[in-house]
Amino acid sequence: MAPWISKRDPNLCQDCQYCRKWICRYESCIGCQACHVSCPYDAVKMEERPSWETITIYFDDKPLQVTSGIPIKEALQLSGFPISPFPKGDGIFVPCGVGGCMSCAMEVDGVFLPICVTQVQEGMKIQKEFSHPISPLRIVHGFQGHPVGGVGTPWNLKASGRNIEVACFSAGCNLRCPQCQNWTTTYCGKGVYLTPEEAAISLTRARKREEVDRMAISGGESTLNRPWLIQFLNILRKLNPDKEARLHVDTNGTFLTNEYVDELFQAGMTDVGIDLKAIDVETYCRITGIEDRKKASLYLRTSWEAVRYISENYKDRLFLGVGIPYNRDLISMEEVERIGKEISNIDPNLQVCVLDYRPEFRRGLIEGNMIQRPSYQEMVEIYHLLRGTGLSTVLCQTPFGHIGPHIPDKRR
Numbered sequence: 284m285a286p287w288i289s290k291r292d293p294n295l296c297q298d299c300q301y302c303r304k305w306i307c308r309y310e311s312c313i314g315c316q317a318c319h320v321s322c323p324y325d326a327v328k329m330e331e332r333p334s335w336e337t338i339t340i341y342f343d344d345k346p347l348q349v350t351s352g353i354p355i356k357e358a359l360q361l362s363g364f365p366i367s368p369f370p371k372g373d374g375i376f377v378p379c380g381v382g383g384c385m386s387c388a389m390e391v392d393g394v395f396l397p398i399c400v401t402q403v404q405e406g407m408k409i410q411k412e413f414s415h416p417i418s419p420l421r422i423v424h425g426f427q428g429h430p431v432g433g434v435g436t437p438w439n440l441k442a443s444g445r446n447i448e449v450a451c452f453s454a455g456c457n458l459r460c461p462q463c464q465n466w467t468t469t470y471c472g473k474g475v476y477l478t479p480e481e482a483a484i485s486l487t488r489a490r491k492r493e494e495v496d497r498m499a500i501s502g503g504e505s506t507l508n509r510p511w512l513i514q515f516l517n518i519l520r521k522l523n524p525d526k527e528a529r530l531h532v533d534t535n536g537t538f539l540t541n542e543y544v545d546e547l548f549q550a551g552m553t554d555v556g557i558d559l560k561a562i563d564v565e566t567y568c569r570i571t572g573i574e575d576r577k578k579a580s581l582y583l584r585t586s587w588e589a590v591r592y593i594s595e596n597y598k599d600r601l602f603l604g605v606g607i608p609y610n611r612d613l614i615s616m617e618e619v620e621r622i623g624k625e626i627s628n629i630d631p632n633l634q635v636c637v638l639d640y641r642p643e644f645r646r647g648l649i650e651g652n653m654i655q656r657p658s659y660q661e662m663v664e665i666y667h668l669l670r671g672t673g674l675s676t677v678l679c680q681t682p683f684g685h686i687g688p689h690i691p692d693k694r695r
């Protein structure tokens with residue numbers, strides 16, 4: 284298979300410079316595809332590179348003949364090392380592919396580097412395990428006050444009119460949602476890599492500055508780099524030992540196995556918001572941009588299972604909020620109702636936030652058409668539909684702020 288090279292389509296490129304400023308590390312393209320997945324105008328196509336040579340690299344001391352100039356991840360994949368969609372699968376875990384999460388980091392010639400965006404060099408020595416102890420790293424930014432919070436923020440705090448939480452945002456995500464609402468974090472491959480301690484200190488400072496008790500981590504996808512997240516929460520808890528301190532993790536739930544939930548709880552997590560993006564795999568693929576149906580099924584199943592597991596095992600110990608999407612071009616009202624019924628079967632008192640998916644990132648372009656933000660009336664309809672499934676605490680995001688959970692039900 285020939286290596287890749289990127290090509291910008293001048294008819295689509297808006298010269299916004301995002302790819303140069305936040306994504307690409309190279310003068311000469313290595314075909315990592317990071318700009319291809321992250322361009323908000325879908326202006327980067329990948330083509331076959333016309334010429335290449337063969338070089339030797341060493342992976343865990345084993346020599347491999349690989350194509351010159353390509354990313355390490357690609358070289359390993361072409362040498363027969365599979366890429367795993369799950370952290371503990373049989374293979375190499377490369378969830379974000381843009382250099383943001385550092386889940387894929389290996390020791391490369393003695394340096395800790397993300398293999399998804401690092402180019403192979405003749406004689407390069409790559410080790411899966413590090414030869415000396417090293418702190419995990421991740422690009423994390425934000426560290427600001429937030430007036431609304433997230434899916435895992437209890438509704439009764441949301442309308443106070445002041446900042447109720449401080450949040451930081453971790454770069455990189457395993458999903459490729461065409462309407463991503465936070466794409467400059469999802470696709471951030473160049474920035475400052477922080478240790479868990481540095482991030483915990485910054486978030487604690489933000490808490491003091493804003494005089495709030497809640498501290499949140501969102502993304503991107505916060506759970507990608509598990510050692511980083513666990514250390515971050517442990518340190519955050521040590522820096523904030525008071526019982527008022529709430530540690531909130533916002534996640535798509537795709538990696539939240541029971542064991543991971545237990546570990547997060549032990550590390551200090553008190554509140555968790557999980558996005559359940561669908562109930563049908565076809566819808567999940569459409570909303571998340573994941574084309575591999577098997578992978579999509581695994582992610583969807585894991586996120587639902589996480590909601591069930593937390594509801595059953597952490598009822599009085601963790602605050603759980605669930606997020607579900609609505610946009611008529613992406614998911615039907617009938618499926619939203621089925622999601623509501625299923626959540627209601629798990630626990631009718633779970634807090635459910637409906638996110639009105641807007642035309643962000645690639646504007647959620649579907650077959651060339653731009654999605655429209657759901658109207659206020661549509662969101663009111665969704666609210667009543669979900670209340671009709673037995674759910675007691677439904678909030679719906681609208682162009683005019685949240686509605687619910689106790690708006691008068693005028694239709695009854």
Ligand code: SF4
Binds near residue numbers: 297298300322325327
């Ligand atoms: S991010 Fe896309 S639109 Fe912006 S400069 Fe790069 S290729 Fe062009």
Ligand code: SF4
Binds near residue numbers: 317
């Ligand atoms: S981000 Fe990767 S694919 Fe895009 S131009 Fe840079 S090296 Fe090439």
Ligand code: FES
Binds near residue numbers: 388
């Ligand atoms: S997968 Fe390489 S940095 Fe995220």
